[in-house]
Amino acid sequence: MRTFSTPFRPLSWTLLALLVVTPVAAQDFDEAEAYTTPSEIYGVFDGGLALAIPSGDFRDQTGNIGYGVNLGVGVGSRTLPFVVGVEGGFFILDSNTENVPLSTTVFGVNVDVETTNNLAQGHLFLRMQPSSGMLRPYVEGLVGAKYLFTETTVRDERRRDNDEGVFSSTNFDDWAFSYGVGAGAAIEVYRNRDAQSDLGTVSILVSARWTPGSTAEYLDAATIRDRNGNGVFDEGDADISRSRTDVIVPSIGVSITF
Numbered sequence: 001m002r003t004f005s006t007p008f009r010p011l012s013w014t015l016l017a018l019l020v021v022t023p024v025a026a027q028d029f030d031e032a033e034a035y036t037t038p039s040e041i042y043g044v045f046d047g048g049l050a051l052a053i054p055s056g057d058f059r060d061q062t063g064n065i066g067y068g069v070n071l072g073v074g075v076g077s078r079t080l081p082f083v084v085g086v087e088g089g090f091f092i093l094d095s096n097t098e099n100v101p102l103s104t105t106v107f108g109v110n111v112d113v114e115t116t117n118n119l120a121q122g123h124l125f126l127r128m129q130p131s132s133g134m135l136r137p138y139v140e141g142l143v144g145a146k147y148l149f150t151e152t153t154v155r156d157e158r159r160r161d162n163d164e165g166v167f168s169s170t171n172f173d174d175w176a177f178s179y180g181v182g183a184g185a186a187i188e189v190y191r192n193r194d195a196q197s198d199l200g201t202v203s204i205l206v207s208a209r210w211t212p213g214s215t216a217e218y219l220d221a222a223t224i225r226d227r228n229g230n231g232v233f234d235e236g237d238a239d240i241s242r243s244r245t246d247v248i249v250p251s252i253g254v255s256i257t258f
């Protein structure tokens with residue numbers, strides 16, 4: 001007995017084909033939905049250890065090389081070789097520690113008095129850098145500000161390894177306009193192949209920045225003394241220096257794209 005007459009055979013074969021093809025097409029569609037093409041915009045995080053090398057009059061006045069950290073975040077384009085963002089660094093330029101009596105009325109109790117000269121700087125940057133490749137060199141321009149401050153901290157001499165002091169005070173501070181140029185390279189060491197993950201690449205970052213700064217005033221940490229004996233810090237208790245604040249900042253760290 002016939003199930004379908006001759007005119008209905010093409011229709012029956014069409015229905016059968018649809019039943020077979022539909023699940024396969026649905027699976028392909030799901031896989032297409034699961035795959036996400038890279039966004040045109042990507043993020044960048046930079047971080048590393050850095051030095052602050054004073055230059056010119058600043059070097060002549062301080063004579064010290066600072067050490068600290070440098071961090072930055074930015075946004076780049078996969079179609080244009082540019083990254084725009086903000087970066088900042090914190091450096092200890094000079095430090096002096098003395099073990100002194102807590103007071104003239106408390107006999108036999110000493111504390112550590114640590115005085116540090118510090119430099120913090122932050123800049124907006126515009127960087128020219130390719131978005132892909134095992135080696136991604138770059139050049140950049142920067143504009144921002146520097147903050148120089150001298151801080152005195154009192155620490156318990158039995159807990160010298162503790163970063164938190166008992167008391168602290170900012171003795172002197174000043175601001176300076178800052179600008180500069182930089183260059184570096186990101187050397188890729190890891191690339192994430194998971195399209196669902198936010199992590200892109202991890203690279204070793206080697207860089208250097210030259211950041212001239214306008215004139216500012218700052219103290220010599222080793223010269224702070226209560227010269228007039230009034231127990232209060234004033235400008236007569238330390239040597240005040242004044243110069244431009246040009247700094248060279250070499251750095252090594254990591255660069256992460258996401």
